[in-house]
Amino acid sequence: MKKILSFVKKKKRDPPPGSAASACSAGAYEIRRKELTKLHRGAAAGDLALVQQGLKKHDIDERDKAQRTPLHLACANGREDVVTFLVENKCKLNLFDSDNRSPLMKAVQCQKERCAVILLEHGAEKTLVNSRKADSSTRACWSLE
Template identity: 50%
Template sequence: MKRLFGLFSKGQGPPPSPSGGASLPCVGAASELCEKELGKLHRAAASSDLARVRRPWWLPRLGINRRDKAKRTPLHLACANGHSEVVSYLVGNKCKLDPRDNFKRSPLMKAVQCQQEECVAILLAHGADPNLADVNGSTALHLAAIAPNTSLAGQLLEHNARIDARNEMGYTPLALAVSEHHEEMVEFLLKKGADV
């Protein structure tokens, strides 16, 4: 284990994170949303107003897959904020599961980034793709490794996430966990068969 953590200490420095070197903030959380830039359905999904989301004329009129300026759908915002009831409702009404925002992040990736386990479980159960890559080539498993959240990583692996996927910098989830000194995540990924 110490040998793994020493990989990036010999003059190399840690690999850049998938977000370009910064920690991964949960952008899209209700506290960071600019209300006037969002449509009614986006606002309702972001604030967990299920009664408004359920209005019978809203989905056909406003568009269940309508995008905001950042190309996020209501599902992105509900996932980022952990509103599992809204996520279940949207998924049950046949919204697209894998639309991508400006950073090519899917709702599943937003849920993982914001550590919303219930939303992740709902999306995976309905067939969301755990192997999509964002603008940096990082998958949901890369985001779980950086978080670090072994429970989310386990859910993703149970739904066929590629354990040795490489981002644009060539780093696997294991390499990112090592670079961030997330020992529990490193042990977890090694037990699950990650390639050293």
Template identity: 55%
Template sequence: MKKFFGFGTGKGHSSPAFRTELMNGLGARFEKKEEVNESPRRYNVRVKDLKEIHRAAVMGNILKMRRLLMLGKDVNKRDKKKRTPLHLACTIGHADMVDFLVERKCQLNLYDGDCRTPLMKAVQCQEEACVTILLEHGANPHLTDNFGNTALHYAVAGDNTSIVEKLILYHANIEARNK
């Protein structure tokens, strides 16, 4: 009966609370080949569909990334969903890859297709080491996504006080309002 009337299909249901929507509904999953990691905040990535530079970032393969950059690949190359290698490394939590990319002067504040920066994705996925690296190298905590959420909104929604403290130390706007 539920499916017949549209219940349980996800259509027409009322919007969830802010925290649930922010942490679950706006995130994504990570797929490696045909396997799916059910973490709702990660990107939905099919490794076999990625370009070489993005694949190296997802796998955390610094040697391969170094070789690709020496061959002239763009450190800010975007995939079909406008994600850079930095976005992917921040989402997966490869702090060593994030550090490597930042040292190679990648752009820290580029938006992906969901209008989120690498800092927002690192905060949303609660990858504290990546957040620290990005903030130390000048990532802007004031940028907003399509809903007006800043990195601080994501940190508060994730109940991660240490990331909240870091963002405040780097002058995140505590009075920023979202939509």
């Protein structure tokens, strides 16, 4: 009987390094894989082939339930190659998620400097303001100038 019920007492384990849940402690998105499209899963995981495959069925700026685009997920997780691919394929750079954060804000909040630089080089708006009360991670965005 203990073996049957042992699954109930399993300890919560830390996510593996590099997984979406461990991307950054101060603002990474919680990801429920089953709720994401192939495009969103590929962007979060840094799987460029899956992103390209997902674009066959989904729009490059398609949003998930939390209004995140693939660019939001790639930036929050530091997936530089996916960010580069998305911006070179003309995704919208300044869309807000349900927390009123742009991909640039997420890159800065999660300390993904290279992703922020890629966005700025491709014309992301650096003067967008989060409509919520500014916290320290949002204020850091303005020091990029």
